[in-house]
Amino acid sequence: MGGRAHRSEELDDCTVDYATFRENNDHTPLLKGLPEDRCQCPHTAPGTEALQFGPTLEVRPTSEAIMKNLQATQKASG
Known part of the structure; x- marks a missing residue:
């Protein structure tokens, strides 16, 4: 899945995520x-x-x- 930038940090018991989506993508497969x-x-x-x-x-x-589903998607398309 292209067009995506992501950064994540854990701060004590809280996770902070920042994501930018530069293209329209269906993220449903990643949540399987x-x-x-x-x-x-x-x-x-x-x-x-x-x-x-x-x-x-x-x-x-x-x-x-x-991450698991993204890696599987990348392997299938690569």
């Missing part, structure tokens, strides 16, 4: 494997740029699923 194949974290910033703060223990499963 999560309950209802959907992100379980609340989102406060929709749009092409997002700054999110969330409890690390709740954010971690979503981040791990996204």
